[in-house]
Amino acid sequence: xxxxxxxxxxxxxxxxxxxxxxxxxxxxxxxxxxxxxxxxxxxxxxxxxxxxxxxxxxxxxxxxxxxxxxxxxxxxxxxxxxxxxxxxxxxxxxxxxxxxxxxxxxxxxxxxxxxxxxxxxxxxxxxxxxxxxxxxxxxxxxxxxxxxxxxxxxxxxxxxxxxxxxxxxxxxxxxxxxxxxxxxxx
Amino acid sequence: xxxxxxxxxxxxxxxxxxxxxxxxxxxxxxxxxxxxxxxxxxxxxxxxxxxxxxxxxxxxxxxxxxxxxxxxxxxxxxxxxxxxxxxxxxxxxxxxxxxxxxxxxxxxxxxxxxxxxxxxxxxxxxxxxxxxxxxxxxxxxxxxxxxxxxxxxxxxxxxxxxxxxxxxxxxxxxxxxxxxxxxxxxxxxxxxxxxxxxxxxxxxxxxxxxxxxxxxxxxxxxxxxxxxxxxxxxxxxxxxxxxxxxxxxxxxxxxxxxxxxxxxxxxxxxxxxxxxxxxxxxxxxxxxxxxxxxxxxxxxxxxxxxxxxxxxxxxxxxxxxxxxxxxxxxxxxxxxxxxxxxxxxxxxxxx
Ligand SMILES: [Zn+2]
Numbered sequence: 270x271x272x273x274x275x276x277x278x279x280x281x282x283x284x285x286x287x288x289x290x291x292x293x294x295x296x297x298x299x300x301x302x303x304x305x306x307x308x309x310x311x312x313x314x315x316x317x318x319x320x321x322x323x324x325x326x327x328x329x330x331x332x333x334x335x336x337x338x339x340x341x342x343x344x345x346x347x348x349x350x351x352x353x354x355x356x357x358x359x360x361x362x363x364x365x366x367x368x369x370x371x372x373x374x375x376x377x378x379x380x381x382x383x384x385x386x387x388x389x390x391x392x393x394x395x396x397x398x399x400x401x402x403x404x405x406x407x408x409x410x411x412x413x414x415x416x417x418x419x420x421x422x423x424x425x426x427x428x429x430x431x432x433x434x435x436x437x438x439x440x441x442x443x444x445x446x447x448x449x450x451x452x453x454x455x
Numbered sequence: 456x457x458x459x460x461x462x463x464x465x466x467x468x469x470x471x472x473x474x475x476x477x478x479x480x481x482x483x484x485x486x487x488x489x490x491x492x493x494x495x496x497x498x499x500x501x502x503x504x505x506x507x508x509x510x511x512x513x514x515x516x517x518x519x520x521x522x523x524x525x526x527x528x529x530x531x532x533x534x535x536x537x538x539x540x541x542x543x544x545x546x547x548x549x550x551x552x553x554x555x556x557x558x559x560x561x562x563x564x565x566x567x568x569x570x571x572x573x574x575x576x577x578x579x580x581x582x583x584x585x586x587x588x589x590x591x592x593x594x595x596x597x598x599x600x601x602x603x604x605x606x607x608x609x610x611x612x613x614x615x616x617x618x619x620x621x622x623x624x625x626x627x628x629x630x631x632x633x634x635x636x637x638x639x640x641x642x643x644x645x646x647x648x649x650x651x652x653x654x655x656x657x658x659x660x661x662x663x664x665x666x667x668x669x670x671x672x673x674x675x676x677x678x679x680x681x682x683x684x685x686x687x688x689x690x691x692x693x694x695x696x697x698x699x700x701x702x703x704x705x706x707x708x709x710x711x712x713x714x715x716x717x718x719x720x721x722x723x724x725x726x727x728x729x730x731x732x733x734x735x736x737x738x739x740x741x742x743x744x745x746x747x748x749x750x751x752x753x754x755x756x757x758x759x760x761x762x763x764x765x766x767x768x769x770x771x772x773x774x775x776x777x778x779x780x781x782x783x784x785x786x787x788x789x790x791x792x793x794x795x796x797x798x799x800x801x802x803x804x805x806x
Contacts (some may be wrong), residue, residue, distance in 0.1 A: 301641045304797055312598030312644040315579050317526040319587050342698040351677025352601040354803055360734040364789055388694025390660035391781050397727030403665050435696050
């Protein structure tokens with residue numbers, strides 16, 4: 270979680286020194302160059318493969334909200350390509366937190382997102398949120414061994430806890446195109 | 456949580472142990488190709504633009520692979536130099552007049568030299584049609600999907616009869632939004648852009664209905680950002696991990712990607728806005744004293760701290776912050792948002 274902090278400090282450090290050189294304008298350029306070089310060294314190569322790589326995949330579980338309560342359909346579990354798209358947090362900060370635990374109740378990880386049952390529009394001076402109107406959504410989890418319990422926390426309170434079925438790594442990504450209203454453009 | 460005091464200590468130490476670092480300007484450039492999603496026969500023009508610095512030499516290389524329906528590559532050609540510019544005058548362009556053919560993944564690399572530094576822009580794109588069934592089509596990808604931010608452009612059904620406009624809009628959004636904002640454009644290795652092969656339905660916020668998701672939405676959950684580009688005049692909304700935008704707007708794209716890629720909170724004055732305080736490098740604070748304490752870390756003062764709405768939420772960014780506005784105009788990010796962006800890009804690359 271904190272491995273990035275030293276690099277950010279180095280970036281700030283190099284920037285500070287350049288300020289002392291009297292080249293304020295170069296400060297942010299040096300900061301960026303250091304970060305860009307670091308990211309370039311880590312970014313790897315694009316992988317077009319549609320095959321699930323067990324070391325780089327995530328789970329999706331179907332969830333439902335009836336306006337008051339959450340229901341989880343653990344009979345539907347889908348494994349998908351790519352790591353969990355969310356940042357792991359030491360302390361969750363957004364409204365909808367997902368925390369996952371092993372069989373001993375040890376916290377394995379957690380993240381938070383905007384409430385998936387709501388949608389919003391960012392326009393100052395107008396109504397901004399339609400809360401609790403999306404009844405069906407997905408909860409994503411990292412495809413790692415050992416997740417037993419998953420807890421959903423909103424507004425600082427547990428609103429749901431459920432058990433996750435054993436990981437099934439052989440499940441392939443969904444290649445169907447069955448929903449109405451979609452058109453293939455390719 | 457990492458405290459601002461610790462950060463300031465680190466900076467102080469830096470002054471005590473100055474580094475032998477040259478105070479010179481290195482070249483900064485950015486690359487793009489057009490059309491962004493070429494057909495098998497389309498000529499492709501590669502462009503390199505300069506932000507600043509001196510460039511002594513640029514070379515352009517290409518390599519082409521066959522890609523099959525499973526996304527497997529074969530027949531990858533050796534990387535070939537296709538153009539050299541000595542003492543270049545910007546912008547640089549080179550057009551490959553013959554198309555690349557179908558079922559191809561093309562990788563090009565601009566090698567840029569200047570100020571005793573060499574760096575590369577390596578970009579990969581697919582030709583259309585893309586054979587990997589129901590997967591997002593890579594139109595400008597630079598790294599592994601697990602290490603960079605991924606943004607998928609999805610055509611609204613209103614784009615069905617305007618697909619040329621959709622494709623050109625995606626190119627424009629990459630070039631005129633992500634390559635326009637001063638801070639974002641410099642992170643050449645941090646953004647993969649895709650086009651979705653199936654449509655979605657962008658709905659008006661005031662309809663009370665959420666967006667209609669594309670049929671292959673399960674193949675898009677790897678992405679941090681999913682935007683439905685449309686031709687309507689509607690009040691755009693974000694929900695369920697998707698946001699909508701008119702095909703031509705820049706400010707909405709920057710604002711909403713601020714939410715979805717970097718978890719930036721809103722900075723406009725409304726009690727209904729989306730406010731939260733990140734534990735690391737926030738752009739919202741839930742009390743004035745914390746915001747005032749953080750201000751010097753961003754070369755700001757307590758006087759820069761502004762309350763948002765009537766509730767206890769505070770910001771430090773200037774009034775032009777993209778998280779403070781939306782719509783058509785595009786403004787540059789201010790320091791707190793810049794640090795948050797840098798943090799998330801490094802976090803993504805490091806894990
Ligand atoms: Zn917003």
